[in-house]
Amino acid sequence: MKGLIPAATAFAVLSLAPTANASECQYEKNEIDLFTKERLVTTEWAGFASFYNTGIEAIFASVSAITEGNQDYLALRIQVTVTLGYDLDDDDLREFLVFPKDANLLILMADGSTVDLHAQKEIIATTRSTAQHSKRYQGAPYKIRYAVKSNAIIRYALDADASAALREQESTHIKMSTSDKDYDFSVHGHIRRAISCL
Amino acid sequence: MPLKTFIALTIAAVISVVAYPARAGDEECKYMRDGTDPFTQEKRMTTRWRPLTGWLSDVINQSNNKNAEISVLAIVRGEQKLIAMQLKLSDTTEFEPTHSDIRDAMTIPQGARLHVSMADGSVVDLYAEKTVEGHTRANYEEGIFVIKTTITAIYPLDAAATAALSDKNASSVQLAVSSRKYAFTENWGLFKTNIHEKARGNIRQVLDCIT
Numbered sequence: 001m002k003g004l005i006p007a008a009t010a011f012a013v014l015s016l017a018p019t020a021n022a023s024e025c026q027y028e029k030n031e032i033d034l035f036t037k038e039r040l041v042t043t044e045w046a047g048f049a050s051f052y053n054t055g056i057e058a059i060f061a062s063v064s065a066i067t068e069g070n071q072d073y074l075a076l077r078i079q080v081t082v083t084l085g086y087d088l089d090d091d092d093l094r095e096f097l098v099f100p101k102d103a104n105l106l107i108l109m110a111d112g113s114t115v116d117l118h119a120q121k122e123i124i125a126t127t128r129s130t131a132q133h134s135k136r137y138q139g140a141p142y143k144i145r146y147a148v149k150s151n152a153i154i155r156y157a158l159d160a161d162a163s164a165a166l167r168e169q170e171s172t173h174i175k176m177s178t179s180d181k182d183y184d185f186s187v188h189g190h191i192r193r194a195i196s197c198l
Numbered sequence: 199m200p201l202k203t204f205i206a207l208t209i210a211a212v213i214s215v216v217a218y219p220a221r222a223g224d225e226e227c228k229y230m231r232d233g234t235d236p237f238t239q240e241k242r243m244t245t246r247w248r249p250l251t252g253w254l255s256d257v258i259n260q261s262n263n264k265n266a267e268i269s270v271l272a273i274v275r276g277e278q279k280l281i282a283m284q285l286k287l288s289d290t291t292e293f294e295p296t297h298s299d300i301r302d303a304m305t306i307p308q309g310a311r312l313h314v315s316m317a318d319g320s321v322v323d324l325y326a327e328k329t330v331e332g333h334t335r336a337n338y339e340e341g342i343f344v345i346k347t348t349i350t351a352i353y354p355l356d357a358a359a360t361a362a363l364s365d366k367n368a369s370s371v372q373l374a375v376s377s378r379k380y381a382f383t384e385n386w387g388l389f390k391t392n393i394h395e396k397a398r399g400n401i402r403q404v405l406d407c408i409t
Binding site for chain 2: 056084085086087089106108114135137142144145172173175184186
């Protein structure tokens with residue numbers, strides 16, 4: 001019984017330790033490029049949104065901050081999933097989710113001011129449609145549903161002003177423009193946390 | 199009476215008994231969204247869906263694969279008021295649908311008319327804000343393909359239309375729609391229905407919730 005209390009304490013401390021560190025910076029990549037000697041940093045992706053839109057579309061989004069040499073970027077990863085009753089052709093897949101060059105990312109800060117960023121280049125999301133077979137019709141499986149999954153990572157270049165503004169206070173909402181619609185998300189300090197880790 | 203209809207009716211009867219006390223609160227306003235746009239500070243409200251067809255006939259129609267449901271809600275975007283109509287329709291076919299049959303099955307084009315007849319015989323005409331596509335799916339069931347579509351169109355209201363619709367009960371609605379291959383409506387290109395006796399105040403009610 002005597003040995004049990006220190007053991008339990010040690011276990012508790014050990015199991016809590018990673019949680020305590022979680023608020024500090026974690027990196028997916030933190031290295032010097034061997035050829036160019038540039039610093040390459042990518043902070044760990046932090047998920048900030050997952051929801052169902054109109055009951056048809058599921059959306060997941062996460063954020064990370066990137067340094068390449070002297071340039072900093074805010075990067076957003078977005079995944080859209082939707083189930084359709086038909087298959088998409090190649091053009092549909094290509095046009096499913098597109099972020100044009102200079103597409104807006106509007107960030108609303110806690111004090112009501114906004115920071116406006118622009119996509120570094122055009123991003124065409126990687127989109128795949130997977131048939132989900134269900135019943136049999138004339139001996140062959142009848143493909144009733146198609147799960148369409150689309151993934152994109154968009155980089156927004158940060159200048160010194162934007163970087164300072166995003167470090168200074170927390171952001172509350174973002175509005176992300178695509179070629180045909182806007183996505184609104186609420187964020188809770190995720191952007192500030194990512195940028196502060198650069 | 200086919201077995202499916204009988205089962206559906208039995209379930210409906212059970213639900214109606216169980217759910218009856220809960221229906222007393224129907225008059226209250228409930229919102230799917232009630233707040234302001236964080237960027238523009240504009241007011242944004244969306245009420246919940248209210249049916250215009252009777253739930254009993256909806257259940258019978260569903261069990262016969264002849265869905266013909268319509269519901270309404272009201273929206274506020276800043277100063278602009280709008281109403282949305284959602285149709286749930288179906289058709290059956292013995293031929294396997296192609297992808298384009300499903301994809302282009304149902305559209306409500308921009309400017310398509312919504313014609314509301316009021317209880318006193320007056321009419322209100324509204325026009326669709328933008329082109330919308332239906333969300334269509336096919337199921338293979340017992341030798342036939344059942345094609346179901348859900349489509350939601352939004353109609354902006356001016357002050358006169360808002361006043362006319364909030365003034366009295368509505369008795370019937372007609373929506374111009376565009377279906378390509380499947381006969382989702384009895385009249386081609388037109389969905390027409392009388393509003394269920396108990397639902398005649400529902401358009402007025404959703405508008406009251408946003409004023």
